[in-house]
Structures are given as C-alpha cells and as structure tokens.
Amino acid sequence: MSITLSIIYLIATVTFVIGLKLLGHPETAKKGNLIAAIGMVLAIIGAVLIPEKKLPNGEIVHIVVPLTNYVLIGAAILVGTILGWIIAMKVAMTKMPELVSLFNGFGGGSALLIGIIEYSKNVGVEDSAKVSSAITTTILSAIIIGSITFTGSMVAWAKLNGSMKDLRLPKYNLINNVLFLALIAFAAYIVLMNSDSLLLIYVLLIASLIYGYLFVAPIGGADMPVVISLLNSLTGIAAAITGILYGNMVMLVGGILVGSAGLILTFVMCKAMNRSLSGVIFGAFGGDAVTGAITGGKSGGTIKKTTASDSAILLNYASKVVIVPGYGLAVAQAQHVIHELEQVLTEKGVDVSYAIHPVAGRMPGHMNVLLAESNVDYDKLIEMDNINPQFPNTDVVLVVGANDVVNPAAHNDPSSPIYGMPILDVENAKHIIVNKRTMNAGYAGIQNELFFNTKTSMLFGDAKSALTELVNELKNM
Amino acid sequence: MNELLEFISNNLELIYILILAIFIGVELIKNVPSVLHTPLMSGANALSGVVIVGAITVMLQSDPNNYLALGLGFVAVVLGTLNVVGGFAVTDRMLQMFKKKK
Numbered sequence: 001m002s003i004t005l006s007i008i009y010l011i012a013t014v015t016f017v018i019g020l021k022l023l024g025h026p027e028t029a030k031k032g033n034l035i036a037a038i039g040m041v042l043a044i045i046g047a048v049l050i051p052e053k054k055l056p057n058g059e060i061v062h063i064v065v066p067l068t069n070y071v072l073i074g075a076a077i078l079v080g081t082i083l084g085w086i087i088a089m090k091v092a093m094t095k096m097p098e099l100v101s102l103f104n105g106f107g108g109g110s111a112l113l114i115g116i117i118e119y120s121k122n123v124g125v126e127d128s129a130k131v132s133s134a135i136t137t138t139i140l141s142a143i144i145i146g147s148i149t150f151t152g153s154m155v156a157w158a159k160l161n162g163s164m165k166d167l168r169l170p171k172y173n174l175i176n177n178v179l180f181l182a183l184i185a186f187a188a189y190i191v192l193m194n195s196d197s198l199l200l201i202y203v204l205l206i207a208s209l210i211y212g213y214l215f216v217a218p219i220g221g222a223d224m225p226v227v228i229s230l231l232n233s234l235t236g237i238a239a240a241i242t243g244i245l246y247g248n249m250v251m252l253v254g255g256i257l258v259g260s261a262g263l264i265l266t267f268v269m270c271k272a273m274n275r276s277l278s279g280v281i282f283g284a285f286g287g288d289a290v291t292g293a294i295t296g297g298k299s300g301g302t303i304k305k306t307t308a309s310d311s312a313i314l315l316n317y318a319s320k321v322v323i324v325p326g327y328g329l330a331v332a333q334a335q336h337v338i339h340e341l342e343q344v345l346t347e348k349g350v351d352v353s354y355a356i357h358p359v360a361g362r363m364p365g366h367m368n369v370l371l372a373e374s375n376v377d378y379d380k381l382i383e384m385d386n387i388n389p390q391f392p393n394t395d396v397v398l399v400v401g402a403n404d405v406v407n408p409a410a411h412n413d414p415s416s417p418i419y420g421m422p423i424l425d426v427e428n429a430k431h432i433i434v435n436k437r438t439m440n441a442g443y444a445g446i447q448n449e450l451f452f453n454t455k456t457s458m459l460f461g462d463a464k465s466a467l468t469e470l471v472n473e474l475k476n477m
Numbered sequence: 478m479n480e481l482l483e484f485i486s487n488n489l490e491l492i493y494i495l496i497l498a499i500f501i502g503v504e505l506i507k508n509v510p511s512v513l514h515t516p517l518m519s520g521a522n523a524l525s526g527v528v529i530v531g532a533i534t535v536m537l538q539s540d541p542n543n544y545l546a547l548g549l550g551f552v553a554v555v556l557g558t559l560n561v562v563g564g565f566a567v568t569d570r571m572l573q574m575f576k577k578k579k
C-alpha cells in the first residue's frame with residue numbers, strides 16, 4: 001500500500017475510535033458522529049483516488065483504472081448518497097428500528113457481493129495461480145455472514161413494519177441448527193477440495209440466504225432489540241472479514257469496532273430480558289415465552305377502573321410522579337402529549353421523571369429517542385437501576401403502554417416465562433395508574449398481577465386520547 | 478494445518494490488530510448510557526458501511542469487460558454508500574434532538 005493511502009487509512013481508523021468514544025457521552029455524541037463521518041469520507045476518497053492492487057507475491061502496484069469503472073463508481077456513490085440522504089431525512093423516529101435493520105442488511109449485502117466477485121476471480125485459473133485456502137476461507141466467511149445478515153435483516157425489517165408475521169416451522173430449532181452445521185461443513189468442503197466451481201458458491205449463497213431467513217423468522221416482536229443488536233454486530237464482522245481479505249486496516253478495525261459494539265448491546269439486551277446469549281444464537285428464544293396464549297401469572301382478583309378526572313386529581317396533589325412509557329405510547333403517537341402532561345405537572349410544582357426500561361421500544365435506547373423527539377429533556381429520563389430505589393418515595397406512577405417490564409411476576413412467580421427478568425418496581429409506589437387500551441396480555445402473553453394490585457387503578461383507552469383528556473383536566477384545576 | 482500456521486505467521490500483525498480492536502470496541506461501548514444506545518447503534522451501523530472501501534477496490538480492479546463483476550460491484554457500492562450516508566445522517570438528526578434542550 002502506498003504511504004499516502006496508508007496514512008489516509010490510519011487517520012480514518014483513528015477517527016473511528018475517537019468518534020465512537022465521543023458517541024458514548026450525551027454532550028459530545030454529535031461531534032463524535034461528525035468526526036467518524038469525516039474519517040469515512042476521507043477513506044472513501046483515498047480508496048477511489050489511489051487505485052492499487054496487491055500482486056500474489058505481496059508486492060503492491062499502482063493500477064490504471066479504465067474510465068468506465070470510474071464512471072460507474074461515481075454513479076454508484078451518487079445514487080447511494082442521494083437515496084441515503086433522503087431516507088435519513090424522511091424517516092420517522094418510530095421507524096428507527098426498521099431503518100437500522102435495513103441498513104444492516106445493506107452492509108451485509110455489500111459484503112456478500114464482494115465475496116462473490118473475489119471468488120469468481122479464482123474461477124478457471126490454473127492451480128498454481130489460485131489463492132491460498134486461508135483466503136478462500138475468508139471469502140466464504142464473507143459470503144456466509146454477509147448473506148445471513150442480509151436476509152436476516154430484511155426479515156427483521158419486514159416484521160418490524162408489520163408486513164410479516166412470526167413463522168415457526170415445526171422443530172424449527174432443530175432445522176436451523178442442522179442447516180447451520182451443514183453450511184459450515186459445505187464451506188469446509190469447498191475449501192478442502194480447492195474447488196473453483198461457481199455452482200457450489202451459488203449453492204452456498206442460497207443456503208446462507210435461506211438460513212438468514214429461517215434464523216430471524218421465528219423470533220417474536222418482543223425480542224427485536226436483541227435481534228437488531230446481533231445483526232448489527234454481524235454486519236460489522238462481515239466488514240472486518242472483507243478487510244482481512246484486502247489486508248485493509250480501516251475496514252478491519254472499523255468492522256471489528258462495530259462487531260464488538262453490537263455484541264455488547266446484544267449482551268445488554270439479553271440481560272435486560274433475562275435471556276442467555278446461547279439461547280439467542282441457537283434459536284431457543286422467542287419460543288418458550290410465547291407458546292401459550294395467556295399462561296401463568298395470577299389473573300384472579302378484581303381490577304379498579306378510574307377516569308381521567310380522578311387520575312388528574314391524584315396527579316395534581318402528588319409531589320413526585322414517575323412516568324413509565326412503553327412501546328404502546330409510541331404506537332399511539334402519544335409522545336408529544338406525554339411531554340405536555342409532564343410540563344403541566346412541572347408547572348404545578350410536581351417532580352416528574354421518566355423511568356426507562358432498557359428494552360422499552362423496539363431497539364436498544366429507542367424510547368429515549370422517541371421522547372427526545374418530543375423535546376423531553378434527557379436529564380429526566382432515568383435508567384432502571386437508578387429509578388428503582390426511588391419508587392418507594394413516589395406518589396404516583398403512570399404506566400403508559402408498558403406491560404411486561406412492570407410485571408411483578410418477574411420477581412415472585414418462578415413459573416412465569418419472564419421470571420428473573422429485571423423490571424421496574426412500580427408496585428413499590430403509593431399509587432399506580434395504568435393506561436392500557438384493553439385487558440389483553442402483553443407481548444410475552446402473560447397476565448400482569450400489577451393490574452389487580454389494590455394500589456393500581458386502570459385508565460382504559462387509547463394512550464393519546466386518554467392523556468389528552470388528562471392534560472385538559474389538569475389544566476382546568 | 479501447515480497452511481494455517483503459514484497464514485498466521487504471514488499475518489501476525491493483522492491478528493494482533495484484530496484482537497486489540499476487539500478490546501478497544503468493548504472498552505469504548507461498555508459504559509455508554511442507555512439513553513444513547515439507539516444513536517450509538519445507528520452510528521456504528523454507518524461505520525460498518527466501511528465495507529464500501531472494499532466494494533470500491535473490487536470495482537477499481539475489475540476488467541471493464543467483466544460485466545458480472547462491474548454489475549455486482551456497482552450494487553455493492555450503492556448499498557455501502559446508502560449505509561454510510563444514511564447512517565451518519567440519521568444519527569446526526571437524532572442527536573440534534575438530544576441537543577436542543579439545553
């Protein structure tokens with residue numbers, strides 16, 4: 001690699017590290033994103049303007065690129081930039097999980113195409129000129145991981161936007177695991193046979209694509225934060241593998257950083273949902289919890305209904321109120337109304353904060369973004385571990401569109417599928433108001449004994465209209 | 478087996494970098510508050526678009542008469558650019574929302 005290009009890639013790599021570091025703090029996040037973006041542009045410009053090729057003997061030569069290739073590259077970048085920009089500017093914040101899934105898929109797709117092209121270069125050349133089996137292994141890994149990420153992300157995207165339902169073949173765990181092992185065995189066969197058959201690669205490609213589909217297809221909606229994190233990690237790993245292929249450090253480091261970031265978020269999400277990572281990877285998840293419709297949990301007892309005016313009185317005379325928003329809030333587009341409610345209460349001297357469960361929403365941190373969009377100050381968004389000790393001093397908890405994350409069964413019912421999952425301990429507060437549309441169970445399909453607690457009153461109705469009514473009542477007090 | 482050992486000894490630096498990068502990634506992300514998880518993920522998502530550098534390399538090296546390589550390479554560059562531009566732009570838009578309250 002020429003020294004100029006090496007330096008450009010070095011700078012880009014450093015900007016990635018610094019950018020990610022800065023992205024980790026609210027005050028510096030925007031700058032971090034910008035720095036990483038500048039590094040990326042630099043790397044792309046370098047790659048385009050300094051064309052080089054690594055000869056089989058390891059020597060690096062400058063190559064002359066035909067004009068056609070340049071025109072095509074320029075056109076592709078132009079198309080991608082315009083489309084990417086439009087999508088980024090238009091997407092609604094509730095649709096962020098879909099968007100990230102889509103982009104994950106694009107990254108994976110890009111890696112798999114590179115793998116195929118690199119492999120096809122090897123077709124029909126004499127044995128002595130063939131690439132080593134280590135390189136073939138790298139190419140095949142890029143194709144497999146890229147393909148799984150591609151179809152997996154597309155399925156996740158389709159599920160998130162509601163156009164695809166969960167699909168569970170009988171014995172899907174077994175089928176998936178067997179298919180996965182078969183994929184690895186088949187790839188090993190191609191490497192060991194030193195094959196250059198394009199047909200075999202297409203078989204491998206199609207099998208990987210199918211595996212990606214089957215991998216995500218059975219997973220239920222509530223598990224989406226884990227899936228998105230995992231796919232994010234896989235995209236990074238796919239990029240890193242292509243980096244190894246070209247001995248390109250910026251791709252290697254960039255990809256690995258994304259890979260480990262995604263993996264950590266996967267762990268965080270697993271922990272927040274009390275699932276093991278092996279359960280995630282080998283398909284056990286989403287399965288057990290959703291098998292029965294409404295199972296476990298105590299559904300006995302009576303519920304207490306309340307009205308908007310009664311709730312308003314309760315809130316008006318409280319000194320500390322905690323709002324627990326769930327995805328139901330976003331579905332009802334009630335983020336702005338909840339902010340209005342918070343403002344009205346704050347003006348009345350009530351201390352209001354939001355309790356954010358790590359898996360609130362459809363991807364890690366999703367609820368924070370939705371609330372930030374409606375101008376809620378992020379200082380008011382309190383993480384689970386920090387808010388839980390505050391519940392005993394809280395006068396009223398208002399639960400909007402959340403269910404499983406406040407279900408006490410996670411603490412005290414070992415037979416419950418969510419037993420052991422960390423939850424928001426809202427039952428320690430003096431009063432609990434739960435806004436729900438109906439008495440239907442949450443995503444995990446389990447009854448919530450919180451609703452039958454004597455301290456709980458149920459405010460039935462669509463989140464947006466119920467909260468609007470609440471705000472109006474409060475304003476009239 | 479020999480070939481594997483040979484690969485390792487030829488690419489020792491690469492392997493060092495790979496392992497150290499994993500540690501850096503873990504350290505960088507470990508303590509990020511959950512309020513930033515979504516922007517972090519979409520920012521990381523944009524970074525994984527670095528695969529575009531590989532796509533560009535493929536296209537630069539392709540024979541202009543190899544329509545398969547050029548066609549697939551074209552799609553790979555478009556997808557990579559979408560990933561990069563869309564990822565950084567939407568992250569910026571999101572972080573803008575976090576910022577304006579202060």
